[in-house]
Amino acid sequence: MHSVMNKRGLIKFSLSVWCLCISLMTYAQYGKYVDPKIGSEGLGRVFVGPSAPFGMVKPGPDCTCKPNSGWLPMPEVVTGFAQVHVSGTGGGPKYGNILVQPYCGEPDMESHEAKREYEKIELGYYNTRFQENGIQTELTTSDRCSFYQFTYPKESKRSLRVDAGFFLGENPVPDAREAQQFVGSEIEIVSDTEVRGYSRIRGGWNNGRAYTVYFYAVADKPFTKTLTWKDKFSSSTEKAQCDEGKKTGAVISWGEESTESTVKLKIGISFLSSLKAQENVRKEIPHWDFQQLLAKVRLQWEKLLERIELGKGATEVQKRMFYTALYHTLIMPVDRTGENPLWTDNAPYYDDFYAIWDTYRTSSPLITILSPQRETDIVNALINIYKRDGYMPDARSGNANGRTQGGSNAEVVIADALVKGLKGIDYELALKAMLKDATVPPGGNEEQEGRGGLLEYNRLGYVPFGIDRAGNRTVEYAYNDYNIATVAKMLGKNDIYKEYIRKADNWKNLWRDNYEYDGVKGFIMPRSASGEWLDDLPFGHSKVQHPTFRYTPVTNESPWYAPWWGTFFYEGISWEYSLSIPHDVPALIEKSGGNEAFRNRLDTFFDKGYYNVNNEPSFLTPCLYHWIGRPDLSSARIKQIITRNYNDTPGGLPGNDDSGAMSSWLAFHMMGLYPNAGQPYYLIHSPLVSEYTIRLTNGNSLHVVAKKLSEKNCNIQHVSLNGKELHRAWINHDELSQGGELIIEMGNKPSDWGTEELPPVKM
Amino acid sequence: MHSVMNKRGLIKFSLSVWCLCISLMTYAQYGKYVDPKIGSEGLGRVFVGPSAPFGMVKPGPDCTCKPNSGWLPMPEVVTGFAQVHVSGTGGGPKYGNILVQPYCGEPDMESHEAKREYEKIELGYYNTRFQENGIQTELTTSDRCSFYQFTYPKESKRSLRVDAGFFLGENPVPDAREAQQFVGSEIEIVSDTEVRGYSRIRGGWNNGRAYTVYFYAVADKPFTKTLTWKDKFSSSTEKAQCDEGKKTGAVISWGEESTESTVKLKIGISFLSSLKAQENVRKEIPHWDFQQLLAKVRLQWEKLLERIELGKGATEVQKRMFYTALYHTLIMPVDRTGENPLWTDNAPYYDDFYAIWDTYRTSSPLITILSPQRETDIVNALINIYKRDGYMPDARSGNANGRTQGGSNAEVVIADALVKGLKGIDYELALKAMLKDATVPPGGNEEQEGRGGLLEYNRLGYVPFGIDRAGNRTVEYAYNDYNIATVAKMLGKNDIYKEYIRKADNWKNLWRDNYEYDGVKGFIMPRSASGEWLDDLPFGHSKVQHPTFRYTPVTNESPWYAPWWGTFFYEGISWEYSLSIPHDVPALIEKSGGNEAFRNRLDTFFDKGYYNVNNEPSFLTPCLYHWIGRPDLSSARIKQIITRNYNDTPGGLPGNDDSGAMSSWLAFHMMGLYPNAGQPYYLIHSPLVSEYTIRLTNGNSLHVVAKKLSEKNCNIQHVSLNGKELHRAWINHDELSQGGELIIEMGNKPSDWGTEELPPVKM
Known part of the structure; x- marks a missing residue:
């Protein structure tokens, strides 16, 4: 039995290393060009944290409760990391639910905001260290779960605030237009490694009905102390705070270590229940290997980007x-x-x-x-x-x-x-x-x-x-x-x-x-x-x-x-x-x-x-x-x-x-x-890149070449599709999906290409 | 400490006895005339189980999933007891959620319907015994919790099916008009005395959005065996079945006793969460005294009926x-x-x-x-x-x-x-x-x-x-x-x-x-x-x-x-x-x-x-x-x-x-x-009773006497309000709420009372 375990362990380890290699290899090809920070400042408002393709969970830093995507550039303080966000939106915000905030200290009801020392943002990966307490937070994600890796300094009181009452765009006026409004929340410490609960919010940009974000969080180390709160009252003995239309939360602590130490935390999210959130963790992250999950989400992206x-x-x-x-x-x-x-x-x-x-x-x-x-x-x-x-x-x-x-x-x-x-x-x-x-x-x-x-x-x-x-x-x-x-x-x-x-x-x-x-x-x-x-x-x-x-x-x-x-x-x-x-x-x-x-x-x-x-x-x-x-x-x-x-x-x-x-x-x-x-x-029209290939899911490919393209040669002279001259300045979707070769010859002066046959008229 | 406990115990016991006395005394006055069965057969469709005034919880027997109030007369079989019902409604049904079904036997996925031997229906109280297995079920309620008392025959395998997937008016056609439709459900055995979960249903008579009925059930005796199920699969080891859009449930068992024995079960209901349902139990039934709760709900009614x-x-x-x-x-x-x-x-x-x-x-x-x-x-x-x-x-x-x-x-x-x-x-x-x-x-x-x-x-x-x-x-x-x-x-x-x-x-x-x-x-x-x-x-x-x-x-x-x-x-x-x-x-x-x-x-x-x-x-x-x-x-x-x-x-x-x-x-x-x-x-108009008093909450009373009222003397001759002759056949709400005495003299022939001054015209 023991030797079997060892064998299994070895296989698991090999698999993990293999995944990582695959990840780095494939990531190197397309994903490495993804920079989630492009468009994060100014009007862009993109979400900077990790996300799977069309991913339900989008964990990332929240700086105050104001910005739409949660994130603001340094030196703004970080309030914590919420699990659900949207990207690039205007108007009033939405989501920003289930905020976790690592800090050093005894469990208390305070919010321990902190400034970032640096910030590393990559495809599927986020990393920062807080100036005040030296905690490093690393973050990756699956479709429906976040994976956190908190590295606390040695001899620090390792704590994490789990705030079920936080959300973006809070407004004291009831039913204020475009403002999210608190409806209810709940927190429950289920065991010495598990916390769960939910946040129920209404309103927001679309002035929508109430929605509920359920979560299940599990740590790789047992809690040594916990505290829960509701509204203005906290307790170090009560393990649960039920929903009575008040904000609730918990602090979980892992005590001190003599050396720098890492605590891992998986947070499953569900819109049905906390148990479903737990099931999402079980299905999507049945391990404690941060790198393996990072490799997985990068692989998901690679499969799309390589198209x-x-x-x-x-x-x-x-x-x-x-x-x-x-x-x-x-x-x-x-x-x-x-x-x-x-x-x-x-x-x-x-x-x-x-x-x-x-x-x-x-x-x-x-x-x-x-x-x-x-x-x-x-x-x-x-x-x-x-x-x-x-x-x-x-x-x-x-x-x-x-x-x-x-x-x-x-x-x-x-x-x-x-x-x-x-x-x-x-x-x-x-x-x-x-x-x-x-x-x-x-x-x-x-x-x-x-x-x-x-x-x-x-x-x-x-x-x-x-x-x-x-x-x-x-x-x-x-x-x-x-x-x-x-x-x-x-x-x-x-x-x-x-x-x-x-x-x-x-x-x-x-x-x-x-x-x-x-x-x-x-x-x-x-x-x-x-x-x-x-x-x-x-x-x-x-x-x-x-x-x-x-x-x-x-x-x-x-x-x-x-x-x-x-x-x-x-x-x-x-x-x-x-x-x-x-x-x-x-x-x-x-x-x-x-x-x-x-x-x-x-x-x-x-x-x-x-x-x-x-x-x-x-x-x-x-x-x-x-x-x-x-x-x-x-x-x-x-x-x-x-x-x-x-x-x-x-x-x-x-x-x-x-x-x-x-x-x-x-x-x-x-x-x-x-x-x-x-x-x-x-x-x-004139491409900005001289060559690309669209690999369609039907198995065909369209290879596009813009010959002689340069800063000066930005005018199309001739176009041919699969060797046949194309006088018109458009192709049909059918032509695209049949694939082949689209050759665009560029020159430094406008030509008569596309001047005769105009785009299709209405049907 | 021990003596204090005894003192407390004594006080508790005395309180309980006192409550019961009050209950019987007051219940004797008005509540004893309430017969929840009136209007239960034919078109009336009233709910026959116990309910507090405007009570959120209405537990009662469900006979198949067809009838609106759950109940059908004997000899229909009883499927079980659901916790939420409506009363007297027509059209398609609504609710019928969280069904419990006591039976004798090993935990299995079967439904154990049974026929009633008798049925005792009183204000705040329901009691029946099943023919097939001899189990007696007694039932009372608070505003938001049901209280069950199951008496199992000696040497029977005491089991209870908790069905989170049951609801009234099930229809296989999606979005069928007026039909309730299953959305999801969940079950979780929390400890050896506690089960919780929910039922999420949409549609029904009002074709409404999805609603969720959460529950928390706690027994006074530890479970000896449990079984949970989801869809067609059951397990005697899995303690929870998360929501995956399938019907879930559990069977809890208390093993055998050599004598007839009673198991008590409190079920809290909430529309927010299972924890809130638990809190409702804690607040409303912080004891195991069935009679005390029955006394309480009857007292609630007495306060209203005595008006x-x-x-x-x-x-x-x-x-x-x-x-x-x-x-x-x-x-x-x-x-x-x-x-x-x-x-x-x-x-x-x-x-x-x-x-x-x-x-x-x-x-x-x-x-x-x-x-x-x-x-x-x-x-x-x-x-x-x-x-x-x-x-x-x-x-x-x-x-x-x-x-x-x-x-x-x-x-x-x-x-x-x-x-x-x-x-x-x-x-x-x-x-x-x-x-x-x-x-x-x-x-x-x-x-x-x-x-x-x-x-x-x-x-x-x-x-x-x-x-x-x-x-x-x-x-x-x-x-x-x-x-x-x-x-x-x-x-x-x-x-x-x-x-x-x-x-x-x-x-x-x-x-x-x-x-x-x-x-x-x-x-x-x-x-x-x-x-x-x-x-x-x-x-x-x-x-x-x-x-x-x-x-x-x-x-x-x-x-x-x-x-x-x-x-x-x-x-x-x-x-x-x-x-x-x-x-x-x-x-x-x-x-x-x-x-x-x-x-x-x-x-x-x-x-x-x-x-x-x-x-x-x-x-x-x-x-x-x-x-x-x-x-x-x-x-x-x-x-x-x-x-x-x-x-x-x-x-x-x-x-x-x-x-x-x-x-x-x-x-x-x-x-x-x-x-x-x-x-x-x-x-x-002519009253059907010869005397009554309306005790208004403002402290006033209106005492109404229909003098000489009899089968033949059913015509109003004269009316006086507080000693003053009232020619008109109506009183204002102001007059009613000021109270006093309304004397109606009856005779065997129509009079000219009320023929002159007609009811008020529109304002």
């Missing part, structure tokens, strides 16, 4: 930007299959669509290329949410739909899946879900789901001024109606197609033809329910003087009582949204007065600074030159935008990454391909 | 009917303050409004008399649900609003509270909640909350045919609008008052003046959105033949695809709803062609059997004779209805008790007083 191989021509900086962009695209939404407290069935369950408004344009299309099965699962989750919960989300977090910022953009995601041939989706049911958005008003809380102002939109053909966000809602609903038309047509439902292809023109009902600004004619402008164009909008609450203010295509301000949610356009100006008709650029060009006028419109837009690099509404706009036969101008704009705004530093993302939206935009543009979500093609 | 004392003239049967009616009125809604998993604040929290559509008429007014503080708490809970959840419920169960059957009848409850002077309610906020119902459409799921068809109702002044339940929705909305007018007026908001007092007339828009049926003119009838009266309604789905069927005031059937929820009137016919204008009977009389025609209308209604004794819409109708100056005819009808339909047997309620709606209707009528909810008066 696109940048060739030798790419610089280190480009590789860092590109692979980090892929990484950021793949950390949300999160896979919570089997962790849904609302219903049980066999469908996949995803949460933290945050928000589809941000991610439909480039994140979904990129996931479809990297992992079509994953995108299929995500789409099925969306449809199942409709089936069980009533509506597909435009955003969803903490198991609650909300908030919609404009359209019901799950429509785009579904249309994109269908036109790109994703199998295993019930598109008939999906169409029902889409039609529900388009026909059934969502009721009192119009930010939760569906389409606000729907009755007016369906009656008038536009959302009239007076209803929040009338401008972008109209523009987005028209696009969403186009998506419905697309799906209906492909399913052979001609009546529905006819109805919705007509509605896809509804943006024209807010197009004020003769309105001129900066020498450009025609803008999406506010219009009353009775059909009047409004030059002046009401200001303030006075019903006596009825004050107004002038509204123009550059108006970016709103009265003090109306944040973005109450303005005509959400997070944007008319200049931006008047270029945001992704399904009918030819009609937009015509409305703008033809090719010349449209080029002038685009040039004015970029040159006068109306283009907003830090938000999604203008994601497609730099490519609009393609539709007037000038892909060279698209390429020039894109290069300029990326050069000026993106880099591989912590400030390297110009806006909220929004679950990877900014990142996926960048990744596509670096490849010289850009999707128009909901439509089956990619526009071709 | 109305029936005089010596009342028969045993009348006392049994009356006190059981009070009892049934006071078991729902349930007090879940401190047990709300959705938000935490200082407001009271009540659940299981099931439904206000049923209870607003007589249950709320009766609670206001018996315990105004309780009604205040309930109203505050309603308003707080609006504040945190968006809308007040018309029905709510399992922490989820739904389903509305007609109006937004929380409006009536609030108006009733205000006109009866309940303090400690933020009526300004309440008005906001009411106005939300009246102005903001509830969205896609119009059965959840608010007013379905609101836009059409507000545009046309009625709900047009084509929208579900257009008839009763219109009638009820008009009354709800009257309630809003009432509250607005009392708060000095004249603009709102004016708007809503006008809308209170909206029922007239569905009044088809010249429509004649059975010699009676004018009925609420279906009308199209364009204003046409509809004699024929569509039948079936054929869009080719467009078949129709004739709709008349007695039409009680609907096409096969349209249950009550899709018909013109909910659970009723036009004959009934055309008499259901509680805020404007004078206008109804005028619309009906004057007093004579109205009397004919009422007589026809009763004599031809259009009156439906088993449902709430006609609750007020027998009293409508008051408004034509004929309270004697009201009295005659009421006496006839009660004599024919109500008694003190298990079949003694003619319809679903609906949380005590039928019961409270009976209680008021036995007293010869009847409220018109939302209005500050009680109609006076």
Whole structure:
């Protein structure tokens, strides 16, 4: 028996070493270019801690309860390490639950914040040492569990605070908008190595219903002392503090050691129960080998990152930007299959669509290329949410739909899946879900789901001024109606197609033809329910003087009582949204007065600074030159935008990454391909890297070479696909997925490539 | 120390004996008349197990998973005893969670159903013995915990199955309408005396979101064996089965005894967590004395039942009917303050409004008399649900609003509270909640909350045919609008008052003046959105033949695809709803062609059997004779209805008790007083008991004597209040709450009392 044990031990050890080798070897190939800090400072707000792909658990440092991702740069103090976060979000925060805080000292109720001495942030790995107490914290993760390794200085009183009451964005005002609100919490010391409990929180950015984050923590060394607390009272004898609507927590201690010593702690998370959290630990980390887990999560990443191989021509900086962009695209939404407290069935369950408004344009299309099965699962989750919960989300977090910022953009995601041939989706049911958005008003809380102002939109053909966000809602609903038309047509439902292809023109009902600004004619402008164009909008609450203010295509301000949610356009100006008709650029060009006028419109837009690099509404706009036969101008704009705004530093993302939206935009543009979500093609423009290979999951590969690419040679001269000349500046998804070779010959001057055959028109 | 212990023991023992004495003494006075079996058979569907007033926990026998209250009469087999039930409900069931089943035998996964040998059902107490195994189960309860006493035969293998997967109304079809659906469950044997876990279920009658019933069970004897299971797999070694979306449970055993032996089991319930359930046990039952707990729950009841004392003239049967009616009125809604998993604040929290559509008429007014503080708490809970959840419920169960059957009848409850002077309610906020119902459409799921068809109702002044339940929705909305007018007026908001007092007339828009049926003119009838009266309604789905069927005031059937929820009137016919204008009977009389025609209308209604004794819409109708100056005819009808339909047997309620709606209707009528909810008066008619005293919580008492009352002397001759002759057939709530003496002189012939001064008109 003993010798068997030894044999087993040896095998285990060998396996572990082998895993580590594999990890270092494979990690060396792609994962080493992932720098989770890119986009962590400034507006990017990305999450810097370790995360598995679409990982439910995202443990990382929390610096005060204010920032969205938890993290702030040094020298901010670290409050502790919470287990659940989101990445790149704006507005009010969400999550930040189950905070652990290592410190040296006796168990007490105090918070022992500390400053960082250094910080090491890598793919799947976080490491810091606190200045005040010298504790080193290392951190890695599986899908649903965190793994901590705390190294305490010698002769220190090794303690860990486990705070079940902590969360991000606390606000003393009940039901304060976008603020998370405490509902309840619980803590229970189960044995001398185990603690469990939960944190129940409501509200947050999406003003959602209460969600509960359960945890189970197990240490590799027995506690020597414990303390639990509830509200203002603590006890060194009570092992449990039940939920009475108060904050609870525990301190666990391991006493002193004469030498520097390490305590390991695994924390399982679940949205069902603490026992399920324990089961997650049992299944995902049935060992105490930190390196083995780190190797595993890196291997998970490697399997995804290797789907696109940048060739030798790419610089280190480009590789860092590109692979980090892929990484950021793949950390949300999160896979919570089997962790849904609302219903049980066999469908996949995803949460933290945050928000589809941000991610439909480039994140979904990129996931479809990297992992079509994953995108299929995500789409099925969306449809199942409709089936069980009533509506597909435009955003969803903490198991609650909300908030919609404009359209019901799950429509785009579904249309994109269908036109790109994703199998295993019930598109008939999906169409029902889409039609529900388009026909059934969502009721009192119009930010939760569906389409606000729907009755007016369906009656008038536009959302009239007076209803929040009338401008972008109209523009987005028209696009969403186009998506419905697309799906209906492909399913052979001609009546529905006819109805919705007509509605896809509804943006024209807010197009004020003769309105001129900066020498450009025609803008999406506010219009009353009775059909009047409004030059002046009401200001303030006075019903006596009825004050107004002038509204123009550059108006970016709103009265003090109306944040973005109450303005005509959400997070944007008319200049931006008047270029945001992704399904009918030819009609937009015509409305703008033809090719010349449209080029002038685009040039004015970029040159006068109306283009907003830090938000999604203008994601497609730099490519609009393609539709007037000038892909060279698209390429020039894109290069300029990326050069000026993106880099591989912590400030390297110009806006909220929004679950990877900014990142996926960048990744596509670096490849010289850009999707128009909901439509089956990619526009071709000048790549920023000279060679790359897309390894598709169907076994095919697309090898792309940009010959002679250099700083000067940034204009496309000729393109060939599998040896056949390609005059058009786009390829179909079918062509991409059949793979082969795409040769792009570059030169230093614009050519006539792509000037004749324009991108596809609407179906 | 030892002597102190003895002293303590003695004190404890004395206290226990004293409690028991108090219990028996006080129980003897009022509680002994409560027979929870009245209304348990036939349509009544009352819950027969023990319950504290408004008690969160309602443990009782479950016979299969079909019946709404769990219970079925012998000889049905008993599956076990679940801890949470509702009382008197129709439609699909709700709850039936955490089933325990005592049996004799080794731990196994089988269900050991058994037949009852006898059944003893008393206030706060249930007792049965199983034929198959001879186990006696006794049962009592506190607010949030059950207390079981199982007496096993000698030399039997004492086992108990704890089933966390059981619930009422299981249906294999996902999301089947009104069916409860399994979401998840968990079981954990914590020590050799403790088990805990939960059951998470969604759906049920109100098609609500998932709710979770947590439990903590503790036995007074250590387990000798245990077994746990998940899905189809069981284990005698695994102590816990975590939630993986499968049914779980445990069997606990206490081995054999040579003599008959008793095992006691306390089960705490919580909607927050198992630890909170444990805390509920600790707080509510810190002992093992079954009799003491029984005494306590009976004392709780005595404090409420003693508020109305029936005089010596009342028969045993009348006392049994009356006190059981009070009892049934006071078991729902349930007090879940401190047990709300959705938000935490200082407001009271009540659940299981099931439904206000049923209870607003007589249950709320009766609670206001018996315990105004309780009604205040309930109203505050309603308003707080609006504040945190968006809308007040018309029905709510399992922490989820739904389903509305007609109006937004929380409006009536609030108006009733205000006109009866309940303090400690933020009526300004309440008005906001009411106005939300009246102005903001509830969205896609119009059965959840608010007013379905609101836009059409507000545009046309009625709900047009084509929208579900257009008839009763219109009638009820008009009354709800009257309630809003009432509250607005009392708060000095004249603009709102004016708007809503006008809308209170909206029922007239569905009044088809010249429509004649059975010699009676004018009925609420279906009308199209364009204003046409509809004699024929569509039948079936054929869009080719467009078949129709004739709709008349007695039409009680609907096409096969349209249950009550899709018909013109909910659970009723036009004959009934055309008499259901509680805020404007004078206008109804005028619309009906004057007093004579109205009397004919009422007589026809009763004599031809259009009156439906088993449902709430006609609750007020027998009293409508008051408004034509004929309270004697009201009295005659009421006496006839009660004599024919109500008694003190298990079949003694003619319809679903609906949380005590039928019961409270009976209680008021036995007293010869009847409220018109939302209005500050009680109609006076012939009491069925000759003397009673209402002991108000303000310290006043109203002593009511019906002099010379007999089978023949059932007509009121004169009435005096505090010595002053009362010509009118009603008293104000103020008069009632000031107390004093109400002398009603009875005679054998109708008099001219109450013929002159008619009940108050609308404000």
